[in-house]
Amino acid sequence: MMGITLSSEDFPSLADSVHAKWAPVMFSPIAGSCEQFVVGVVTANDSGFYIQKANRLERLECFYGESATAAIAAIEIGFEYLEQDLLQRSLGALLEPEPAVTGFTIGNIKSSEGKSLENIAATWMTANSSLYVPEHLDLKMQKFSVSSQMDRGVGGSGDRLPFLVYEYVQAKRDGLKPFFSRDLQARQIARAKRKNQQPVIDYSGSRLVANFATLKVSAISRSFELVKLRLWDLDTVKVREHNEFHHREYELLLQRPSSNDPQITDKQQNSLESALKELESQADDKSLRLHPMDTLEQIGEHVLKKEAA
Known part of the structure; x- marks a missing residue:
């Protein structure tokens, strides 16, 4: 054997x-x-x-x-x-x-x-x-892609403010057009999907990096979460650009209902103030600036003023 x-x-x-x-x-x-x-x-x-x-x-x-x-x-x-x-x-x-x-x-x-x-x-x-x-x-x-889920939240939110700000600023100063994101320039309401999980930034200029968002009284919880997402996008870019752009400011320009709007109830006003307080706290934690404003014109003029400084 x-x-x-x-x-x-x-x-x-x-x-x-x-x-x-x-x-x-x-x-x-x-x-x-x-x-x-x-x-x-x-x-x-x-x-x-x-x-x-x-x-x-x-x-x-x-x-x-x-x-x-x-x-x-x-x-x-x-x-x-x-x-x-x-x-x-x-x-x-x-x-x-x-x-x-x-x-x-x-x-x-x-x-x-x-x-x-x-x-x-x-x-x-x-x-x-x-x-x-x-x-x-x-x-x-x-x-x-995880980012496509995030895009559904941003692009499908029905927030037209970024497009309106683009149109307002572009009409006042056409030279700032290239600083707006490509999907805003193309007026793509659905917003282009992110590539490689990149953050979405509405405006990236020589002195200002900004996102635009609306805090809606009719959907306070939903819009609050989306505003936080726009803050996180700004923070991601700020961290990546650390030591590269010392002169740029990172801001979330937020349109909110006027405090004296007669159509808003006291309860709704309290909810708005509470949401704003929380958003401002989160922005401060990330060394970002949150600017609540009443109108589209105020936001557009803020962008123009920043870039003209």
Whole structure:
């Protein structure tokens, strides 16, 4: 009987495997609530890091409806800050996290090994999150972009103010036309979809970077969430342009109903004031400027004055 000779080469080898630390990234859409979702997994070692983000965040709409737009925006901003922190502090960003968004947290750190950092992250994301679908299961699902969800919120909000401001300023000073976003220049009411999850900025001039939004008394909760999204867009650009444009100011120009509008009830006025106070607080936290104004003309003249300074 012939004997069978086996060597170590006949068995799978883990010699080329990667050892790394990994941690889940969690987000709580409701401040102060214990309810959390795993929205990503971070893997890191001495050679670098990798972030596997959830690719089915649209499922949050099943729980939060229209409010999911703001939650998705917050998650994206949280990841942007986390990536920058990892670049600067490596594993320190996981051991002593400093999240920029409320409700965005890093879970317990564990050790693992796999073919690559990407492989480890995808494996644990599959095991821990209902907001993630592995690429090999459904490639079509991977084409879904978080940013398209955000675009539906901005573009489908029915806010015509950005287009009206563009028309007003362009009529007064045609030379400022190139500073407005392309979709405003093309009068695309649906707003062009973002590419590569880029923030939407209405106006980016030589002295002013601005977004325009309306705080609507008839839909205070919905418009409040969309205004926050426009603030986050400004903050994202401000962080990216740090040390590049010292002379530019970042402002959200907000049209709100006049305080003496007879069609607004006392209850509605109180809701508006409360929303404004919260928005101003968030703008201050990000070193942005929020300018509430009553009319389109005031907003348009503000832009003209800023660029003429």
